[in-house]
Amino acid sequence: MTYPTSVLFLFSLISLISIDLPIFKSIPTVGYFITYLSILIFIIIGLIDKEFQYTPGFIKKIIITYWLYSIFIIIYGLIFSETYWNYKNVFISYIPSVFVSFAIFIGLRLDKNLNLLEFIIRKIFPIVLIYGIIGYFLFSNTIYYHNVSRLGVPIFFFILAIPFLQKKHQIFVIVMSIFFIIIDLNWRTNILRVFFCYSFVILYFLFSLKKKILNFIGVLVFSMPIILLYLGYSGKFDVFEYIVADQESESILAGNTRTFLYVEVFESLKNKNTNLLIGGGASAGYETSFFSDDKVTLSVDRERFKTEVAFLNTLNKSGMIGVILDILLIFIPAYYVINRSNNDFSKLLSTYLFLSWILYFLEMPQTLNSNYFMHYLIVGLCLSSSFRNSNNEEIKLLFNKL
Numbered sequence: 297m298t299y300p301t302s303v304l305f306l307f308s309l310i311s312l313i314s315i316d317l318p319i320f321k322s323i324p325t326v327g328y329f330i331t332y333l334s335i336l337i338f339i340i341i342g343l344i345d346k347e348f349q350y351t352p353g354f355i356k357k358i359i360i361t362y363w364l365y366s367i368f369i370i371i372y373g374l375i376f377s378e379t380y381w382n383y384k385n386v387f388i389s390y391i392p393s394v395f396v397s398f399a400i401f402i403g404l405r406l407d408k409n410l411n412l413l414e415f416i417i418r419k420i421f422p423i424v425l426i427y428g429i430i431g432y433f434l435f436s437n438t439i440y441y442h443n444v445s446r447l448g449v450p451i452f453f454f455i456l457a458i459p460f461l462q463k464k465h466q467i468f469v470i471v472m473s474i475f476f477i478i479i480d481l482n483w484r485t486n487i488l489r490v491f492f493c494y495s496f497v498i499l500y501f502l503f504s505l506k507k508k509i510l511n512f513i514g515v516l517v518f519s520m521p522i523i524l525l526y527l528g529y530s531g532k533f534d535v536f537e538y539i540v541a542d543q544e545s546e547s548i549l550a551g552n553t554r555t556f557l558y559v560e561v562f563e564s565l566k567n568k569n570t571n572l573l574i575g576g577g578a579s580a581g582y583e584t585s586f587f588s589d590d591k592v593t594l595s596v597d598r599e600r601f602k603t604e605v606a607f608l609n610t611l612n613k614s615g616m617i618g619v620i621l622d623i624l625l626i627f628i629p630a631y632y633v634i635n636r637s638n639n640d641f642s643k644l645l646s647t648y649l650f651l652s653w654i655l656y657f658l659e660m661p662q663t664l665n666s667n668y669f670m671h672y673l674i675v676g677l678c679l680s681s682s683f684r685n686s687n688n689e690e691i692k693l694l695f696n697k698l
Contacts, residue, residue, distance in 0.1 A: 299344065300411045303402055306337045307412060307669065310396075311420070314665040315443040331392050331664055338398035347404040351679050355628050359400065362621045366394040369614045373578030382579035385601040390578040390613065392664035397625075399669045403676020406683065407694065414698045416450050417465065421472050424448055428479050438482065445480040448472065449666045453674065455493040456644040459500060460692045485659055489651060496647040505643045510634045517650040518627060521607075521657040528558065554605060554658065560584050561608045575615035582612055606660040626653050629678035637684035639691045645674055 297305065313320070313330050320327040342348075348356070370386060377383050402409055428444040454461070454469045461469065473490050480486065499505065564582035565572065581599030602609055610618045630649040633642035652660070652671060662668055677683055686694070 299341070300409065302337055302341060303409050303412050304415050306334055306341070307415070307666070309334045309337075310664060310669050311447055311666050314446045314449070314667070316439050317443075328388060331388070334664060335392060335395045338395045341401050342398050345401040345404065347680065348401060350681055351404065352632065352681075355624075355632070355679055358621065358624045358628065359397075362397070362625060363394070365614065365617060365621060369575070369618070370394075370578045372574070373576075373580065373613070376577055377579045381601070385581070386578045389602060389663065393662040393668075396662070396664045396668045397672050399672035400676035400679070403673040403678075404680045406673070406677050406680065410694065410697055413695075417454065417468070417698055420447065420450070421468070425472065425475060428475065432479060438480075441480040442483060445476055445483050445486055446666065448476040450670050451476055452489050452493050452648060453670060455490065455497060456648060457641060457695060458497050459644075460641050460688070460695050462696060462698075465695070465698065485655065489655075492651050493648070496644060500640065500644060505640065507634055507643075510643060510646055514627065514630055514634065514646070514650060517653055518623075521654060525657065528555070556586055557603045557605055557608060560586065561603060561612055565612065570612070571615060572611070573615045574617055575611065575613045578613055580613050582608075602661055604659050604661055606656045606662055609661050622656065623653075625675060626656075629675050633678045633684060638687050639684070640688055641691045642678065642684055645678055648674055649678070 309330050313327055313334070351359070370391060373386050373390065374383070377386065402412070406413075424444060424447045428441075431440050431444065451469065451473050454465075455473055458466050458469060473494075477487055477490055496505070561582045564570075564584075567583060568576065570576045570580070579601075581601040582603070584600045587600050603612075606622075607619065610622055614621075626649050630646040633646045637643065660667070
C-alpha cells in the first residue's frame with residue numbers, strides 16, 4: 297500500500313469509527329479492531345515521515361515531550377489500575393486519543409497529500425450529501441443526523457480555504473456547510489464553528505487579516521477562558537448559564553450542561569487528593585453523583601472515566617503539565633502561521649486554532665475521531681515550512697489541483 301493510499305485508508309477508518317454505528321455496540325471488538333488498525337497505520341506513517349526533522353526546533357521538542365509525557369501518563373495509569381474498567385479505559389480510550397496526534401505528520405506534508413483533500417471534497421462530501429438528504433426524509437433519528445454531521449467535520453477547513461478555492465468549489469463548500477447545519481440543528485457547537493469560520497473569511501475579504509490584529513485576538517482568546525474559569529471557580533460569574541452546549545448532553549439537562557461537570561471533577565480531584573501537577577494517570581476517573589444511575593458509563597466503583605470537556609479530562613488524567621502541553625500545541629503553531637508565513641490561508645488557519653482553544657473548555661474530549669484528526673492535521677500544516685513559505689498564488693494553485 298502506497299503512502300497516499302495509506303492516508304486515504306486511515307481517514308476512512310477514522311471517519312467510520314467517528315459515527316455511532318449499531319455494530320460497535322453489539323460487537324465492540326469490531327470498533328476495537330478498527331481503532332488499533334488505525335493506530336498501526338499512524339505508526340507506519342510516523343516511521344516513514346521525513347518532514348518532521350525540518351519542524352522548528354522548539355516546537356519539535358514540545359511535540360516529542362507531549363508524546364513522552366503521554367507514555368508516562370499511560371504507565372502511571374496502568375500501575376494504579378485495579379479493575380478491568382481501569383485497564384479498558386487506558387487501552388480503548390486514552391491510548392487511541394494520543395495516537396490521533398500523529399496526524400501532525402500528515403499535515404506536515406499536505407502538499408504530498410492533496411489526494412486526501414480531493415477525496416474529502418469529491419467523494420466524502422457528495423456521498424454524505426446524498427446519504428443525508430435521503431435519510432432526512434426517511435428517518436427521524438437524532439443519532440442519524442448527528443452521524444451525518446460528524447462525517448462533515450472537515451468542512452471547517454474548506455470554509456477557511458474559500459478565498460483560495462475555484463468558484464465551483466466555493467459554491468459547493470457553502471452549500472455543504474448550510475446542509476451540515478440544517479441536518480443537525482441541535483449540534484450547536486457545529487453551528488458555532490461554521491459561524492466563527494465564515495466570520496473570519498468575511499473579515500478577510502473586507503479588511504484582510506493583519507499580524508497585529510491576529511496577535512491581539514490570540515492574546516484575547518487565550519486569556520478569556522482562563523479569566524472565565526477563575527470567575528466561575530470563585531462563584532462571581534458562571535458563563536455556562538448563558539451558553540447551552542451541544543446536543544449530546546442536552547438530553548440530560550435542559551439548559552446549563554457544563555457547570556455541574558466542572559463542579560464534580562474539581563470536587564473529585566480534591567476528595568481523591570489527586571496531584572494537580574501530573575493528574576491521576578490514564579486510568580483516572582472522577583466521582584459523580586449526577587450520572588450515578590448510568591450503568592453504561594460508570595465503572596464498578598461508580599466513577600466516570602471521561603467528561604464531555606477536554607480541559608477537565610486532561611486536568612484529571614495528566615494534570616497541569618498536560619494542560620500546558622495542550623496550550624503549547626495550539627498557540628505555538630498559531631504564532632508561526634501569523635508571524636512567520638507568506639500566505640493568508642495560513643493566517644486564517646490560526647483562527648481555527650483559536651476556536652479550538654475556546655472549545656477546549658466547552659467540549660472536544662480528545663479521542664480518535666475525524667474531528668481531532670483534522671485538528672492535528674491543521675497543527676502539522678501550520679508547522680510545515682514549505683506551506684508557510686508558499687505565497688497566496690501558490691496556495692491557489694495547490695487548491696486548483698483538487
